[in-house]
Amino acid sequence: MTNQSNPYSACTSFLAGRLATTDGSTLIGRNEDSQAAWPKHFVVHPHHEYSEPQIFKSTDNGFTLNLPKISAKYTATPEWTDKFGLFEEDGINEYGVAMSATESAYTNNQALGADPLVENGIGEEAMVTVTLPYIKTAREGVAYLGNIVEKYGTSETNGILFSDQTEVWYMETAAGHQWVAQRIPDDAYAVVANQLSIQEIDFDDDDNFMTVPGLTEFVAQNHLNTQTSGFNFRNIFGTNDLSDEFYNNPRVWYGQKLLNPHTEQQPQSHELPFICHAEKLIQVADAKQILSSHFQGTPFDPIGVGNSRERTQYRPISLAKTQESHILQIRPTLPTEIAGIHWLAMGVAAQSLYIPFYAGIKDTPASYKRGNKTFQPDSAYWIYKQAGVLVDTNYLDFGSLLEDVQNKVSQQLNQNLQISDKMARKLEGKQLENYLTSQSNQNADLGLQAMQQLTAQLITKMTDLSPLNFKQDMNL
Numbered sequence: 001m002t003n004q005s006n007p008y009s010a011c012t013s014f015l016a017g018r019l020a021t022t023d024g025s026t027l028i029g030r031n032e033d034s035q036a037a038w039p040k041h042f043v044v045h046p047h048h049e050y051s052e053p054q055i056f057k058s059t060d061n062g063f064t065l066n067l068p069k070i071s072a073k074y075t076a077t078p079e080w081t082d083k084f085g086l087f088e089e090d091g092i093n094e095y096g097v098a099m100s101a102t103e104s105a106y107t108n109n110q111a112l113g114a115d116p117l118v119e120n121g122i123g124e125e126a127m128v129t130v131t132l133p134y135i136k137t138a139r140e141g142v143a144y145l146g147n148i149v150e151k152y153g154t155s156e157t158n159g160i161l162f163s164d165q166t167e168v169w170y171m172e173t174a175a176g177h178q179w180v181a182q183r184i185p186d187d188a189y190a191v192v193a194n195q196l197s198i199q200e201i202d203f204d205d206d207d208n209f210m211t212v213p214g215l216t217e218f219v220a221q222n223h224l225n226t227q228t229s230g231f232n233f234r235n236i237f238g239t240n241d242l243s244d245e246f247y248n249n250p251r252v253w254y255g256q257k258l259l260n261p262h263t264e265q266q267p268q269s270h271e272l273p274f275i276c277h278a279e280k281l282i283q284v285a286d287a288k289q290i291l292s293s294h295f296q297g298t299p300f301d302p303i304g305v306g307n308s309r310e311r312t313q314y315r316p317i318s319l320a321k322t323q324e325s326h327i328l329q330i331r332p333t334l335p336t337e338i339a340g341i342h343w344l345a346m347g348v349a350a351q352s353l354y355i356p357f358y359a360g361i362k363d364t365p366a367s368y369k370r371g372n373k374t375f376q377p378d379s380a381y382w383i384y385k386q387a388g389v390l391v392d393t394n395y396l397d398f399g400s401l402l403e404d405v406q407n408k409v410s411q412q413l414n415q416n417l418q419i420s421d422k423m424a425r426k427l428e429g430k431q432l433e434n435y436l437t438s439q440s441n442q443n444a445d446l447g448l449q450a451m452q453q454l455t456a457q458l459i460t461k462m463t464d465l466s467p468l469n470f471k472q473d474m475n476l
Helices: 109-114 124-134 138-152 215-221 233-237 242-259 284-291 380-392 395-424 429-462
Strands: 012-016 026-033 043-045 054-057 064-067 074-076 090-092 098-104 158-163 168-174 178-183 189-192 209-211 322-330 340-346 355-358
Touching: 012 098, 012 158, 012 168, 012 242, 012 284, 026 098, 026 158, 026 168, 026 284, 054 124, 064 124, 074 124, 090 124, 090 322, 090 340, 098 124, 098 322, 124 138, 124 158, 138 158, 138 168, 138 178, 138 209, 168 233, 178 215, 189 242, 242 284, 284 322, 284 340, 340 380, 355 395, 355 429, 380 395, 380 429, 395 429
Parallel strands: none
Antiparallel strands: 012 026, 012 189, 026 322, 043 074, 054 064, 074 090, 090 098, 098 158, 158 168, 168 178, 178 209, 322 340, 340 355
C-alpha cells in the first residue's frame, strides 16, 4: 500500500488455487502495511442503480473516471480519512468475486524511461472502488482494470489479486501503461512481497495469461529484454537489488518455507519461484500463519533467540505498520452469499484475530466503522491495536497470554461457522441476509470482547512492573 503520508510502504500477498486447498476454496490474502497508527474501517457498499453514469475523482491525484450506472454490493476496508484517497483495499462483491489491491512493487529505470508512470493515472487508492463493483468474474476483473490502465495509465507499479469460485489471478502493472496477469494454477500457490513476481509469459496460452496488447512490441522497440530467449516479465520490468535481498526476498522465502519445509532455498535468493506447489493441502489457517509470521523458528525472528544483527537483518511479514490483514475465501458448491468469507484482522496480524464475515452481510458492526488517528476506545481497529501495544511492553511474558486468546477464539469461530453454514443453507432472500449479518456481528463481538478482556488482564499484570517498585531486603 502507498499514500501521500507514507510513500514507502510494503505489503505481503498470498494466493492459492482451489485444488491446492483442503476444501476446494480459492484463497487470496494480503497484509496492508503503511503506518503503525493509521486506522482502517470495514464497510458494506449496497447495490446501486443510477439513472445517470457516476463520476469517480480521486482526492489523491485527481484521477477521474466515468463509472457504470449499476454498482454491485461489495465489502471494503477504507481508511479513516479520504484526504489521501479511499484505499478500500479488499472486498467481495455480490457476484462472488474477491479483489485485493494492491501489492506495491517497483519498475526499473529502463522500462520507466520508455513508458513513464502517469501522475494522474489510476493508483492503488482507487482500484477496488472503480473495479470491484463492476465485475462478475476474476478474469473479467483483470480485463476491466487492464483496460483502465491502458487508457488512462497508472501512477504506480502494483500487484492486484482477483479470485472467484473457480479461478485465482495475479495481475501486475509496470511502467505507465504496461500490465500482465497470470492465473494461479488450481493446484498451486504464490507468495508475493513488493516486487514484480510474474516470470515467463506464454503468449499462446490465453487460458492462463493476459497482457496489455502490444507488450512484446513495446519491449522489443525499447530493447528491454536482456535474455537471449524467452519473455520473463520480472527480469524485463522488475528490480534486482539489495532492497530485494533484505526487504522482499526473505518474506517470500519464509512463506514458501512454511508450505514447503523440505525445499532448500536461501532467504536472499533472487531465484525464488513465483508458482509453487505445497507439500500438503492448504487451509485458511496456513494463510493466517503466513500473514501473521515474523520468521518464527529462525534466527531472524525480531523477538526470537538470534543475535542482535540476525533479529534485525530481514523485514518480517507481520510488523507494527500493518493496518489490517485479510483473507478472502470463496468456497465451492455454496450460494454466493454464503460461499464468500471475508476474514479480517484489524491491526497487526500477529497480534490480532481473523474474524469471518460472510460476503452476504448487509452491514458491519458500528465499532468497525469508527476510529480516527488518535486512540478511540470504541473502535475495533484501536481495540486490537491497544492489546498489541500492551503485549509489546513485555512480549516474552505476555505473548503466551495473547496466543492463548488467539487459539481459543479461533476454535470458537471455526465452530460458529460450521453451525451458521448449516442454518444459512435453509434460508434465502432478506432472511438469509439478516442471518448472515447477525452471525458475522456475533463473531466480531466475540473477538472484541476477548481482546478487551486480554487488555484488562495485561493492565492488571503491568501494575506490578513499575520501576518505582521496591522490595525490602530483610538482611539490612
